Amino acid sequence: MENQPEQNSNSRKNSNVIYFLIVVVVALLGTDVYLYYQKRGTDEKVVYQNDEKTRLQTELDSLEAQIQQVNSSKTKLTADMIAKNDSLQTKIKYLRVQLAKGKLTAAELSKAQEDVKQLRYFVTKYTADLEELKKQNASLTTERDTLKTNLATVSTKATSLEAENKDLNTKVQVGSALKTSGMTAVSYKVKDNGKESTNDKAKNVKKLKINFTVVNNTIATQGMHDIYVRVIDPAGNLITQDDSGTFSADAQDLQFTYKTSIEYKNDDTSYTIDWLNPTAFQKGAYTVILYADGFTMGKTTVTLR
Template sequence: MENQGQKKKDTNKIYFLIAVIVALLGTNVYLFFQKNKSDQRVVTVNDDKTALQTELEKLETELEQANSSTGQLSEELKVKDEELKAKIAQLRVALGKGQLTAGELAKAKEDVKQLRYFVNKYTGDIDQLQKQNAMLTGERDSLKTTVTSVKQLADNLSKKNDSLFVKVKAGAAIKTSSLQIGAFRSRTSGKEIGVTKASTAQKIKVNFTINTNPIAEKGTHDIYMRILDPAGNLITGEGGTFVANDQELQYTYKTALEFNGEAKNFTIDWNNRSPFQVGNYTVILYADGYTMGRGTFALK
């Protein structure tokens, strides 16, 4: 009876030990699975942090590229650029923490998502600004081309007008077909007779007819006469100057006549203060800035 009681006690101890062992095994199994879950959670958190940090670096690079491709940002875009850079810096600080709670991680993900939206919109605005600048540049270049063309046209018209003015001015100048020139001397009676010898010549008469010119100015016209002696030297006479054919010239004699546009005969008398020389003389008349006519005469 005593042996049976002892056996019963030993059996109970064995059961107890088995129960303890089973409990320990169960605890170990539970802790093992919990540890795996914890390791998996840490790995997931670390992976998420790395992905978010990579995304931030990508966003920051896109911002830099967008800014570098634009010469000058508007005030609105400058403000948005500063806001985005500040937000990136803020998220870097948050992700740089040693530990992140699930709530902090979820908020960081949402912030990065919103940041991506704003960066896309920001770069889109810059792209639109570049297109507008390109369009404005094209319009400016086109306007420059137009201005250049208009200026060139204006210059051409001005040159044509100048040329036309010169032609009209030249056309309005009075002209003569030819000059009839003769040498004369005066008798004691006052009568003038024609001579051919230089020793007896005292004066010359220049007869000419001004051609009909309806566009010539009606009224008084100054006439300048240049006389070249047989050696080709100008007989200075009065010694004044005038401009004709874009040159400043010295004249021998100056007079004036009335012209109304119709052909008319005129005579100019010129007395030589010095004796005439033997040889051929040239007489040239000028009016209205142009050569009017020329002729020659000879004295023996």
């Protein structure tokens, strides 16, 4: 009977040890579970960060490709567009450097996400602005081509009008030029005392009297007109003097034999031009041609025997 209390005491000690061991085991199990879930959470965070970094890098690739695509067009960028493009490229490079870091804190990852979001907005706006610029350039090109066409049309019309005006001026000049009526050339003998008489013998003739009437012309300018005389001998040579000059008529430059002037009044006035031959007359036909206002005025011949 005396051993029973001792046995009971040992039994209680054993129970306490067991309880202690149970508590220790439970505590260890709790710690393992905590560490497991903590590690699991950390692993999940790492996986999430890696996945998010990959997604952001992929989006940067997409945004950069989008920028390159819109820049590949031949649209000439404005200074503002060039500055925006440079800014976007710089931002992409910066974000690539940030995402290339081994680990990102939650704050850094959040900032990278926000930066990419803003970058996406700016790239979208940049693309829209460039498309608008392309439309404006296309519109300007169309306007330029239209202006070129209109200018060519106006130029053609101007050339046509200029030609018509030139033709009209020519017609006016031709129409306003003086023309002779009843033009004759009469040969004269001149005596030493100055007395004149008609004569058709070449050896006696000293001068020609060129007689003519100017045809009435309402568009001809009244007043003084230069008259150029050309006398061609029987051999076909133009008779000239040392002071003979040149003039323009019938679209060519000609040398004259004699030059004088008449006053035109559009009143059927008759005119006479006296011409003394500086050399001896020859037998044959002499041709006399008058010019005024750049055109042939009249023509006649006189024959000497």
